[in-house]
Amino acid sequence: TPRVQAPVWDSLSVGELASVDITSRDFAAEPFGFWARLRDDAPVQPVRWARGSTAWVITRHPDVEAALRDPRLRKNRQDALRPGVAAAGRGVPKVLAPLERGLLSLDGPDHDRLRRLVRQAFTPHRIELMREQAEQLTESLLDTAQRRGVMDLIGDFAAPLPLILIARIIGVPEEHVPRFRAWTRALLAVGERPLRSIGSVLWFMHYLRRLIVARSRDPRDDLVSGLVAARDGDDGLTTDEILAMLVLLLTAGHETTVNLMGAGTLALLEHPDQADLLRSGSDDPEVVRTAVEELLRFTSPVQTATERWSATDVEVAGVTIPRGSLVLAAIASANRDPAAFTDPDRLDLTRSPNPHLAFGKGAHYCLGAPLARLEAQIAVPALLRRAPALRRVDPTAPPAWRGGAIVRGLESLPVLL
Numbered sequence: 001t002p003r004v005q006a007p008v009w010d011s012l013s014v015g016e017l018a019s020v021d022i023t024s025r026d027f028a029a030e031p032f033g034f035w036a037r038l039r040d041d042a043p044v045q046p047v048r049w050a051r052g053s054t055a056w057v058i059t060r061h062p063d064v065e066a067a068l069r070d071p072r073l074r075k076n077r078q079d080a081l082r083p084g085v086a087a088a089g090r091g092v093p094k095v096l097a098p099l100e101r102g103l104l105s106l107d108g109p110d111h112d113r114l115r116r117l118v119r120q121a122f123t124p125h126r127i128e129l130m131r132e133q134a135e136q137l138t139e140s141l142l143d144t145a146q147r148r149g150v151m152d153l154i155g156d157f158a159a160p161l162p163l164i165l166i167a168r169i170i171g172v173p174e175e176h177v178p179r180f181r182a183w184t185r186a187l188l189a190v191g192e193r194p195l196r197s198i199g200s201v202l203w204f205m206h207y208l209r210r211l212i213v214a215r216s217r218d219p220r221d222d223l224v225s226g227l228v229a230a231r232d233g234d235d236g237l238t239t240d241e242i243l244a245m246l247v248l249l250l251t252a253g254h255e256t257t258v259n260l261m262g263a264g265t266l267a268l269l270e271h272p273d274q275a276d277l278l279r280s281g282s283d284d285p286e287v288v289r290t291a292v293e294e295l296l297r298f299t300s301p302v303q304t305a306t307e308r309w310s311a312t313d314v315e316v317a318g319v320t321i322p323r324g325s326l327v328l329a330a331i332a333s334a335n336r337d338p339a340a341f342t343d344p345d346r347l348d349l350t351r352s353p354n355p356h357l358a359f360g361k362g363a364h365y366c367l368g369a370p371l372a373r374l375e376a377q378i379a380v381p382a383l384l385r386r387a388p389a390l391r392r393v394d395p396t397a398p399p400a401w402r403g404g405a406i407v408r409g410l411e412s413l414p415v416l417l
């Protein structure tokens with residue numbers, strides 16, 4: 001697999017690796033060799049981060065897993081930093097402050113309280129009830145694609161499916177869904193490119209505030225109405241907390257799954273024997289389940305866990321990360337660690353056990369994992385079945401990756417069915 005080991009990384013010193021821009025498109029095209037170098041030579045290493053700041057990246061499987069569970073690494077920057085200590089990076093514009101009330105920005109009891117309120121909507125049992133809808137939607141997207149014979153795997157298939165499903169759960173009217181793609185993408189870019197994305201993000205927040213008001217007046221059987229009822233009960237939920245929750249669910253709920261299906265399908269196109277294996281076993285739920293876990297491991301749609309801040313000096317693998325540092329647990333690296341996986345750069349859809357960290361670990365473990373799994377378990381085998389000769393329109397063109405260190409995904413992937 002030519003994409004896996006970029007020889008360029010082998011020729012760089014650790015100092016040079018540390019100055020690589022891990023948020024760039026070029027990096028997204030070839031990240032795994034970079035992670036391998038850090039894992040081998042500098043498993044806990046400060047690297048260049050947005051706007052001249054530094055992030056400490058942790059790259060070995062056991063250390064990444066421990067970091068994700070470590071209560072000294074806080075999501076809330078204010079909690080972690082001494083007053084007066086200049087915060088590295090981030091610096092979220094004030095108008096976006098409500099979004100700092102989302103699950104991924106909170107620790108401890110604040111976090112637990114909010115997570116409890118949405119947990120019921122995402123249990124495996126509740127999500128299983130969406131199977132039929134997910135199947136119908138998949139088939140109708142594939143009907144359209146098959147009539148045309150060609151589609152953009154991302155824009156025409158991998159993106160609409162999770163977006164429409166999460167919008168249905170939340171209660172966003174279907175006709176408003178198309179504009180959400182641009183909004184959620186702007187949101188993902190806020191940490192790294194705040195000025196360019198803020199306009200879209202404000203529109204997104206404005207739209208959701210109006211939805212909250214609409215459901216306050218006229219409740220329906222959807223998640224927004226449920227959260228509004230909790231706000232008006234004695235849970236002490238605020239409108240900003242509802243807003244932050246919706247933004248997080250809409251963003252986390254589709255940008256990641258798009259990337260699993262997009263990068264996962266690309267990996268299958270590059271490993272035709274594995275694609276055949278899944279195609280011929282696509283009626284066997286166990287084959288499909290194991291295959292999707294391997295696609296999660298191999299692609300790591302969330303490359304590094306979201307930002308954490310050290311509340312004290314924290315020692316990891318003999319290296320001291322100073323108090324107040326930004327820490328990134330490199331999930332993509334852990335998922336290719338030869339100490340945890342035999343032959344880690346090989347795509348092996350029968351791999352079992354598969355202790356990948358694609359959904360994180362600990363208190364912030366992905367709330368949407370059952371939904372993401374359901375979507376991928378339906379969509380990827382359906383695509384392979386319906387398109388026995390699926391191939392890229394231009395197999396020689398380098399795949400179009402998007403930049404961003406946290407979420408890694410393809411911009412587009414034109415395919416012939």
Ligand code: HEM
Binds near residue numbers: 305361
């Ligand atoms: C958290 C991965 C799909 C909602 C996380 C985290 C990871 C992750 C790694 C933990 C981040 C951290 O600890 O810093 C993924 C992947 C997905 C996926 C790889 C798809 C393949 C979804 C979906 C939803 C969702 C479909 C929507 C319902 C969330 C939420 C959190 C989260 C709300 C925050 C949980 C918390 O802080 O308590 N996800 N996710 N994710 N994910 Fe996902």
